[in-house]
Structures are given as structure tokens and as C-alpha cells.
Amino acid sequence: MSQQSYHSGPSDERVEGTIANLLRIGVIVSALLVFFGGVLYLIQDGGQPAPDLSQFQPGQLRSPASIIKEVAVLRPLALIMLGLLVLIATPVVRVLFSVIAFALQRDYLYVFFTLLVLAILLYSLFSGYLTGRGAVGVRFSSPRLLALVVNWEYHGS
Amino acid sequence: MNVLAFTASVSVAALAAGFLGALTGLGGGVVIVPFLVFMGVDIKYAMGASLVSVIATSSGAAASYVKEGYSNIRIGMFLEIATTLGALTGAYLAHLVPTKALFVIFGVVLLFSAYLSLRTMPRQHGTEKPDPLAVRLRLDGAYPTPEGKQPYHVHRVPLGFSLMYLAGCMSGLLGIGSGAFKVLAMDQAMRIPFKVSTTTSNFMIGVTAAASAGVYLHYGQIDPALTMPVMLGVLIGSLLGAHVLMKAQTRMLRRIFSAVILVLALQMLYKGFTE
Numbered sequence: 001m002s003q004q005s006y007h008s009g010p011s012d013e014r015v016e017g018t019i020a021n022l023l024r025i026g027v028i029v030s031a032l033l034v035f036f037g038g039v040l041y042l043i044q045d046g047g048q049p050a051p052d053l054s055q056f057q058p059g060q061l062r063s064p065a066s067i068i069k070e071v072a073v074l075r076p077l078a079l080i081m082l083g084l085l086v087l088i089a090t091p092v093v094r095v096l097f098s099v100i101a102f103a104l105q106r107d108y109l110y111v112f113f114t115l116l117v118l119a120i121l122l123y124s125l126f127s128g129y130l131t132g133r134g135a136v137g138v139r140f141s142s143p144r145l146l147a148l149v150v151n152w153e154y155h156g157s
Numbered sequence: 158m159n160v161l162a163f164t165a166s167v168s169v170a171a172l173a174a175g176f177l178g179a180l181t182g183l184g185g186g187v188v189i190v191p192f193l194v195f196m197g198v199d200i201k202y203a204m205g206a207s208l209v210s211v212i213a214t215s216s217g218a219a220a221s222y223v224k225e226g227y228s229n230i231r232i233g234m235f236l237e238i239a240t241t242l243g244a245l246t247g248a249y250l251a252h253l254v255p256t257k258a259l260f261v262i263f264g265v266v267l268l269f270s271a272y273l274s275l276r277t278m279p280r281q282h283g284t285e286k287p288d289p290l291a292v293r294l295r296l297d298g299a300y301p302t303p304e305g306k307q308p309y310h311v312h313r314v315p316l317g318f319s320l321m322y323l324a325g326c327m328s329g330l331l332g333i334g335s336g337a338f339k340v341l342a343m344d345q346a347m348r349i350p351f352k353v354s355t356t357t358s359n360f361m362i363g364v365t366a367a368a369s370a371g372v373y374l375h376y377g378q379i380d381p382a383l384t385m386p387v388m389l390g391v392l393i394g395s396l397l398g399a400h401v402l403m404k405a406q407t408r409m410l411r412r413i414f415s416a417v418i419l420v421l422a423l424q425m426l427y428k429g430f431t432e
Binding site: 012013016017019020021023026030034035037042047050051053054055059061063080081084088090092094098107114116121123125126 | 221
């Protein structure tokens with residue numbers, strides 16, 4: 001980018017370099033966790049019948065809290081999920097870092113934009129757990145969505 | 158079939174999908190979902206697994222594009238407001254829309270993406286006047302070419318922003334990266350150079366996908382036993398694909414693969430209308 005004259009603080013090139021490294025590290029850590037969990041899973045359950053995924057039924061490991069609890073006892077599937085959580089968190093950390101970088105550059109317009117994106121991401125990740133019933137019920141009121149909320153509470157309990 | 162055989166066959170399919178996705182420029186997601194459906198996996202699980210692998214491939218590839226200065230981070234960050242909002246909408250909708258309708262929408266999107274990736278439209282850049290809104294948002298930039306840094310202007314910001322919201326919806330609704338639609342919005346609507354469009358799209362896909370991944374996780378659509386081989390397979394496949402892409406005759410490849418995609422699309426449509 002060519003607008004460095006606008007800014008003080010770290011150059012765009014330096015910011016880009018750091019973002020690139022962040023993304024790379026996130027993917028590598030996540031892939032290693034998934035791979036390690038996968039190997040453990042195959043050693044423990046490799047001979048079991050394959051999971052039946054032909055009909056959708058919500059899984060067990062659905063919140064960061066439950067995943068971490070299971071990781072503590074080294075359950076292979078929870079280790080895989082932890083790796084996937086790291087992967088999902090990588091772009092979030094990247095956005096968080098961008099907020100800081102734009103703030104250091106005193107580019108307040110972009111601090112605002114990035115904070116907006118960060119808020120949307122955090123809302124997506126955590127809204128369901130904070131209210132205990134998913135944010136859907138708070139935001140919409142059509143009958144179908146109400147049905148969804150009821151369904152959610154039923155499965156979520 | 159036992160767990161070992163299941164994991165092995167999904168890995169191979171994911172490897173192929175990642176490879177194909179990288180070569181065609183469609184991305185792994187739009188190819189792996191029909192692959193998994195073909196193998197008898199419920200489309201809701203397939204979407205969850207696909208979405209996660211989309212984050213892996215996009216973040217992996219974006220790292221190098223960002224470093225080389227192709228991706229425009231300001232354009233990316235600004236448009237991510239639209240794509241993440243769209244992704245949230247799409248992910249919630251995905252749980253409400255009947256599975257049959259998902260098949261039909263997926264088939265149509267697949268056909269359209271294949272069409273977009275086949276089409277090539279060279280255009281001249283840098284000759285147009287700057288757009289006042291783009292200037293205020295500091296979206297204009299420059300990208301590396303063999304002749305040095307080439308400056309460019311960004312146009313029709315509101316149209317691009319709206320199209321990005323739709324691209325985000327598609328991503329959340331179908332568990333794909335919707336890269337083809339993001340490129341369409343930047344390249345065609347906003348008149349951003351093709352190389353900047355594709356690399357910035359790649360940079361944005363991870364964030365868009367992360368927004369719907371949170372919702373998918375709540376709904377239990379991310380199954381670890383399935384996602385493990387899918388994510389690793391797609392990641393390795395797309396790395397190989399990107400490597401081959403640099404030396405390959407892409408036009409020929411694209412033609413071959415568009416045939417494959419046509420078959421996948423028809424299969425999805427068939428499932429949507431018959432089951």
C-alpha cells in the first residue's frame with residue numbers, strides 16, 4: 001500500500017509481515033494438534049466401525065469449555081477439536097492484531113472498521129454461550145426462529 | 158467400514174478436492190462438500206468440515222500473498238465488515254433452510270462459480286479517475302508487477318460492499334469460502350486489478366469463514382472425526398495444487414476440471430430435486 005505518508009507508527013510492510021507470520025503460525029499449530037489428535041484417535045479407535053454421519057445429529061463437543069475439559073483427559077477427538085478451535089481463532093487474532101496496528105498508525109477510521117469486524121467475530125463465537133440459548137432468540141421473532149430457539153434449548157440442556 | 162478405512166478414504170477425497178480447488182481457483186470448500194455428500198455424509202456435517210478447511214487453506218495461502226504485497230489489507234478489512242455480517246446471516250439461515258433446498262442452492266452456486274472461474278476478462282487499470290469515496294476510505298493502492306509498483310484506483314464502493322454481503326451469506330449458508338463471488342465483486346464491480354482481487358479475496362475468506370464457524374460450532378455441525386481428515390487432506394492438497402499451478406497449462410486444466418465440477422453440480426441438483 002502506498003499511503004505511508006498518512007501515518008506514523010509501524011510501516012504497512014512491517015504490519016503485513018507480522019500478519020503473514022501470525023497466519024502461518026496459527027495454521028501450523030492447528031494442523032499439528034489435529035494431526036496428533038488424529039493419530040491418537042486412529043490408534044485407539046481405528047478398528048471400531050466408522051461413525052454414521054448420514055443423518056445430522058448435533059455433536060457433543062460444541063463449546064470451548066467442553067472441549068478444554070475433554071482435552072485435559074487427552075481424549076483424541078477433543079484434541080482435534082482444540083486444533084480446530086485454534087484454527088478458527090487464527091483469523092480472530094489477526095483482526096485483533098490489525099486493530100492494534102492501525103491504532104499505532106493513528107489510522108482511527110480503520111481502527112473503527114477493524115473493531116466492528118472483531119465485534120462481529122466475537123459475537124459469532126461467544127453469543128450462544130453467554131446467553132445460554134443462542135443469540136437467535138434475542139434477535140428474531142418469527143415463528144420458525146422461535147421453534148429453533150426451543151429446539152436449541154432442548155438440545156443445549 | 159471401520160474408522161481407519163473411513164479416515165483414509167475421506168483423506169484421499171479431501172486431498173483431491175484441495176488439489177482441484179487450488180488448480181481451478183474455486184477453493185477447496187466448493188469441491189469437498191459435493192465429494193463428501195457423494196460418499197454418503199449428511200450435507201450439514203460436510204459443510205462444517207468444509208468451512209474449517211477453508212480457514213486453513215485461506216490462512217495458509219494468504220500468509221505469502223500478504224507478505225509479497227498483493228493483498229490490500231485496507232480493502233480487505235473494510236469489506237470484511239460486509240462479509241462477516243453476511244456470514245452470520247448465512248450460518249443462521251443454514252440451520253433453517255431445508256436440506257433439499259441446500260442441495261439446489263449449492264448446485265446452482267457450483268455451476269455459477271465454475272462459469273466465473275472459466276471466464277477470463279483482461280482489463281486496463283490505472284487510467285480511470287479516482288472515486289471520491291474510495292479516496293476517503295483510503296482504499297486505493299499499488300501492487301507489484303514486473304515493471305515495478307503499479308498504482309490502481311478502487312471504484313463503485315457501495316456496490317462492491319453489497320455484493321460482499323451476499324458473498325458472506327453464501328459462505329455461511331453453504332460452508333464454502335465463496336472466493337469466486339468475492340473476486341467477482343472486487344474485479345468486476347470495484348475494478349480492482351485481478352491479482353489484487355484474488356489475493357485480497359483469499360485474505361478475507363479466513364475471517365468470513367471464522368464468523369460462520371462459531372455458529373456452526375454451536376449447532377454441532379463440526380464433527381472432529383470427519384473434519385480431521387478433511388482439514389489435513391484439503392490443506393495438503395491445496396499446497397500441492399498451488400505448486401503445480403505455477404507450472405501448469407492452466408487453460409487446459411480448467412477445462413478438464415470444469416467438466417468434473419459440472420458433474421458434481423448436476424449430482425447436487427439431482428439430490429435436491431429427488432430426495
